[in-house]
Amino acid sequence: MEVRMDGISVSRSGRELVRDLSLEVGSGQVVGLIGPNGSGKTTALRCVYRALKPTVGTVWLGGEDLATLPLRRSARSVAALTQEDGTDLDFTVEEIVALGRTPHLRGNQALSARERELCRGAMARLGVLHLAGRSVLTLSGGERRRVLAARMLVQEPQVLVLDEPTNHLDMRHQLDLLSLLRESGLTVLVTLHDLNLASAVCDRLGVLSRGELVASGTPAEVLTPRLIRDVFGVTASVVPHPLTGDPQLLYSLSSSADEKEPCP
Numbered sequence: 001m002e003v004r005m006d007g008i009s010v011s012r013s014g015r016e017l018v019r020d021l022s023l024e025v026g027s028g029q030v031v032g033l034i035g036p037n038g039s040g041k042t043t044a045l046r047c048v049y050r051a052l053k054p055t056v057g058t059v060w061l062g063g064e065d066l067a068t069l070p071l072r073r074s075a076r077s078v079a080a081l082t083q084e085d086g087t088d089l090d091f092t093v094e095e096i097v098a099l100g101r102t103p104h105l106r107g108n109q110a111l112s113a114r115e116r117e118l119c120r121g122a123m124a125r126l127g128v129l130h131l132a133g134r135s136v137l138t139l140s141g142g143e144r145r146r147v148l149a150a151r152m153l154v155q156e157p158q159v160l161v162l163d164e165p166t167n168h169l170d171m172r173h174q175l176d177l178l179s180l181l182r183e184s185g186l187t188v189l190v191t192l193h194d195l196n197l198a199s200a201v202c203d204r205l206g207v208l209s210r211g212e213l214v215a216s217g218t219p220a221e222v223l224t225p226r227l228i229r230d231v232f233g234v235t236a237s238v239v240p241h242p243l244t245g246d247p248q249l250l251y252s253l254s255s256s257a258d259e260k261e262p263c264p
């Protein structure tokens with residue numbers, strides 16, 4: 001199922017946070033939104049999981065205007081892993097994961113045996129099955145993030161929207177989660193601050209700067225020293241990954257945009 005942001009703008013308090021953004025995520029593609037702090041990435045994502053309505057423009061979900069779809073229908077199709085995770089309630093891990101089934105259930109309907117198995121499978125895949133009976137309030141940041149990723153999977157969506165999903169995760173769990181995204185076959189829109197991970201996992205990247213899309217294309221097309229310098233204000237060398245060939249950025253601590261040449 002493809003997702004298309006079509007000329008969306010979002011205004012708040014008299015400020016345009018996102019301006020005339022058009023970006024498509026083809027069915028089964030992984031597309032990354034990158035950009036500096038405050039460039040509008042979260043705001044754009046929130047329009048796709050319906051936490052925000054664009055002031056102007058349309059988000060198309062599988063060819064239908066998202067704004068016209070019943071909430072239950074879009075909730076079955078789009079799952080989000082956000083920064084506002086809502087896990088401040090004293091629920092157990094398995095209760096939080098089971099909440100992912102909500103869009104599929106009627107009233108107080110109990111989970112079927114298949115759904116309970118689905119929850120166990122998702123917890124096992126994210127390495128949190130051993131925490132099933134623990135209160136989420138007692139978890140570390142990374143454990144909590146993996147529980148929320150499991151909740152996202154049990155929703156059985158066609159589209160995943162993830163805002164900085166690797167936050168709090170150690171390197172092994174970062175790579176594990178991103179591999180899961182790649183292998184899922186789902187349509188994925190993800191923000192990532194780590195440009196090397198974005199390069200490794202994404203088919204295409206969109207670059208936001210001050211609310212506007214300033215570049216889009218494959219990681220090789222987008223991740224150039226010039227763009228990194230112009231948009232992020234740092235000097236980086238771009239080298240091919242020795243195993244995969246993906247462009248990878250090398251920084252040095254002194255590599256601010258003020259320097260004319262990177263250190264040898």
Ligand SMILES: Nc1ncnc2c1ncn2[C@@H]1O[C@H](COP(=O)(O)OP(=O)(O)OP(=O)(O)O)[C@@H](O)[C@H]1O
Nearest residue numbers: 012013015017035036037038039040041042043044
């Ligand atoms: N409700 C709001 N009212 C006014 N300004 C807002 C509101 N929500 C966000 N902003 C501002 O909009 C801009 C874009 O915010 P957004 O969270 O989308 O950026 P981001 O690219 O996700 O940033 P980060 O990388 O820091 O997470 C920021 O300057 C932020 O302060």
